[in-house]
Amino acid sequence: MKQRLAIFDISDRLATRLAILMTLALAPLGAISIYSEYQSLRAQARSNDAMLIRRTIDAVAGQRGLLESAMLSAHRLTPLVLEQLDDSAACSDFLREFVSAADLFAFAGFVPRDGTMTCASQGEPVDFSNSERMQSSMANARSFFSFQPNGAITGRPVVVASRPVFVDGALLGYMSISVSQHTFALIAAELDQQSGLRATYLVNPAGETLTSADIPDAAERLPGRSELLSILAQRNGVFREVSEDGERRMFTLAELIPGQLYALGSWSTDQWPSGAVINFWRLSFPVLMWFASLAVVMFAVDYMVVRHLKRLNSQLRRFALGNRAEFQRLPERAPSELREIDSTFSKMALLIRRDEREREEALTEKTILLKEIHHRVKNNLQLIGSILNLQMRRLQDREARSILKGVQSRVRSLATIHRTLYEQDRISERYAASFFDSILQETLSIASTDSTDMQITKQFDAVDLPHHKIIPASLLFAEALTNALKYAMAPAGAQGTQLDIRLTSIDRVAELTVWNSVSDTCSEQMDNGLGQELMTAFALQIHGDIEIGPAQRDGVPGWQVRLRIAEQTPSQPAAVA
Missing domain, CATH: 3.30.450.20 (PAS domain)
Structure with a gap:
């Protein structure tokens, strides 16, 4: 009976239990360490591939x-x-x-x-x-x-x-x-022997070699015909194939012009071997941590310490969940070290409560100031628009008046954006539809085109654009709308001009379309203007895909501006307005 109790005493000791729990707790750490080493090797391989592709692109920069x-x-x-x-x-x-x-x-x-x-x-x-x-x-x-x-x-x-x-x-x-x-050949770059790049080619989708960037007549370093077509089908990446001269080489492929032009680099596998060195120290770290933890547990853990720590932990948990009540101090019989910790936690809680109140007040003040900034910027832009309007009244030159009116339209578009930001209840909530709808109404109100005979169709779906993209997109929309109203004409056989505006979202990609009807001879006048240059610049600024050109709707000739930009993903942090 006494022997049985002794066994239970051993298994019931806190040090033994903590040793078992520590072993179980550190088991995931070992798995994480191995997985981390594997991911590190993959990241290193991807970094090497990206570097080689970048060098391949740089080598053909002049020819491209x-x-x-x-x-x-x-x-x-x-x-x-x-x-x-x-x-x-x-x-x-x-x-x-x-x-x-x-x-x-x-x-x-x-x-x-x-x-x-x-x-x-x-x-x-x-x-x-x-x-x-x-x-x-x-x-x-x-x-x-x-x-x-x-x-x-x-x-x-x-x-x-x-x-x-x-x-x-x-x-x-x-x-x-x-x-x-x-x-x-005049612009070909000299081969850098230390880079390992032996030959770089420009090829088309059919697998034809157009030119070699650094070594002329180096076709023997290309892969076979079927292998080359298989590589080109991948569009980008790093591949290992046998070249025409029978040597196993590494090939880097980069698509320069979609569906038209590719850069192909041929590398020596001797200078760029595959694989990476495994760090065995990182893999053995969990085992060493386990031994160290057991030693600490066997010599330092005491039941009385853990018991008081549990009490402290309970109070800290309540504090973390939002309970800001005063801490209950440890009894006098607790160890002095733990009572010192308890005192520190109490002081920390007081400081945290004070800092939370100060931050809430600061946040409220900054929100008010930010709204005031948007309001004042809007007022200043409206003042500039009014000054331009006064100046237009004094001008007799129709061309000069037209130029100033275009500037006034862009200034009013900016004012509309800042007014919308100011009127929102929460600055962090951005809805692009409200911006575009406001710009549409503002532009129609100052447009020189008689919009009473114009058939206007609009569709604004709810999309969520990042803050740094919505203002350039709004300016692009204002330019497209101004051009549409300027050149909109009734096609042959139609009763009036047509204007169609759509903002839709497909697979987290926002698509903005502005279409207007034109006559059969008007489309050339809308090409290569200042508005098109501005729209292209705005699209490049936000990494958007823009299409500008003639387009038909239900058999009606027209002119269309279509912009595609990626919406803000749920995991993407919201920018500060």
Whole structure:
């Protein structure tokens, strides 16, 4: 009987129980340590991959800029070439002067749909109607880059940037600009042997190598045809494949222009090995912690200490849950060390209660001051708008009045935003719909267009945008609305002008659309204006996707501005207004 009691005494000792609990408590720590080491290895691998991809992009920066410049030049030349298509000689002279002035391009020409190129910067008319590439391009109209080892006109290796030309939705042909390999070689970067980058290429989606950024004629460092197409299908990433010369290499892929241009880097696996070193010290840390904890428990824990600590813990728990009652002090028979802790906790509670009251008062004061700031900014902007209005009345020049009226509209849009911020009950709650609706009403009230004959359709859904994005988005909306009211016209056969405004949310992506009806000849006047430049700048500021151009609604011709921006995710912290 006494032996049985002794066994129970041993198992009932606090030190033994704490040792068992400590062992169980530290078991997750071991698992966390192993998992943390695994995540660290993955993070290191991702960091290495990101660094290699960044170096690959940097290596082709010059060649990429040259090809983007060629594609952009093809876009800007299109309307000028279309005006001169009827006169082949004048059109060729114009392209010849452009190529000579640019001093970057080897050739420029327009290939019509029938394949006979008569407008070219050099050479005689050429028939491309039997070219498989041209037939495929006409069947699937899109912008693309291609490599020609022997250019049909120049007779030199060139990279061709081709852009489809549409008139009234119908494919008219392709505007093409060529860049010679000699020009690429002039801007090629020297190979850095320490970087491990042996060759960098620009390739198109079909797997054609356009140019090499650092080592010419290095095709043997590319993967096989099927492997290359499989890599390009991934669009971005780091891959390990066997190159054409039989060496197992590491390839980095970065999509530079979606669906058109990729940067492909070929790396030596000897200089960039895979894997990372495992830190065994971090893995053994839980075991060492377990031994240290057991030693502390066996020599330092005492029942009387734990009992008083439980009482302190109970009072602290109530305090943490919001009970701000005074602490009950430990009895005099408690150890002096614990009574000192109890006294410290009591003083800490008093300080916390005092700090909470001060912070609540400070928060209330800051909220009032912030609202006052928005109110005063709104008043100042309205004052500026009134000054501009007085100045407009004194001007006789209609163009100057129109410019000042545009500035006044933008100032009033800013005033509307600050007024909405001031009128909200809680500054942290932001609803984009109220901003856009207020801007719509304000713009309609000062618009020069007679809105009584205009059919206005609007839809504002509840979306939640981050604070740093809502003001640029509102300014973009004001610009789009001003342009829509300025150029809105009744199409042929319609009774009046139409204006359609929508703010929707799909899969946590907010989509803002402004559409207005136009006549058949009005769409060109709305392109390349100051408003479009401002809208593009606002969209870039908030990392939004903007589309500006003609669009039809139920067969009615019109002009549309569409902006897509990501909403604030639930886990994203709200910015301070």
